[in-house]
Amino acid sequence: LRYVNEVFAGSPPIDTRRTDAELAQLRRARRAVEDPLSDAFSQLWWETATTNERLFRDVFRCVPDDTIETFDQYKKFIPGHSVPHGHAVPGRSTAETLQTLRAVRGHLVPMPLNFLRYENLGAKLGDKELLVPVEVFT
Numbered sequence: 001l002r003y004v005n006e007v008f009a010g011s012p013p014i015d016t017r018r019t020d021a022e023l024a025q026l027r028r029a030r031r032a033v034e035d036p037l038s039d040a041f042s043q044l045w046w047e048t049a050t051t052n053e054r055l056f057r058d059v060f061r062c063v064p065d066d067t068i069e070t071f072d073q074y075k076k077f078i079p080g081h082s083v084p085h086g087h088a089v090p091g092r093s094t095a096e097t098l099q100t101l102r103a104v105r106g107h108l109v110p111m112p113l114n115f116l117r118y119e120n121l122g123a124k125l126g127d128k129e130l131l132v133p134v135e136v137f138t
Contacts, residue, residue, distance in 0.1 A: 053109045059088050059100055064115035071119055
């Protein structure tokens with residue numbers, strides 16, 4: 001184990017519980033964010049976002065989600081009316097859920113651009129949205 005702040009003057013170390021591998025990862029992340037246009041930053045950003053998305057999907061079944069492309073997939077994906085919106089999906093203990101959520105880093109997730117992409121979400125003949133002038137929606 002090593003100190004996070006290897007040179008300190010009279011103050012106690014920030015955290016002595018980090019391993020050398022964790023410290024190396026922190027240093028890589030710090031170097032990556034120094035240049036937000038670098039490939040290393042883009043890779044770090046994307047890996048963080050996709051990891052968070054996978055973890056949130058497993059625990060909460062958040063929608064919209066890129067894996068849901070049709071209404072049939074949507075009906076299979078959501079846990080049902082027995083689970084209130086925003087609550088964890090049943091079937092796991094609280095300890096398992098908390099252990100999974102410890103891996104989440106920040107709030108970053110990718111934008112789900114493929115949600116219901118094979119469904120026609122436009123207004124149909126007879127829908128009340130067609131009775132209102134288009135200017136109202138712009």
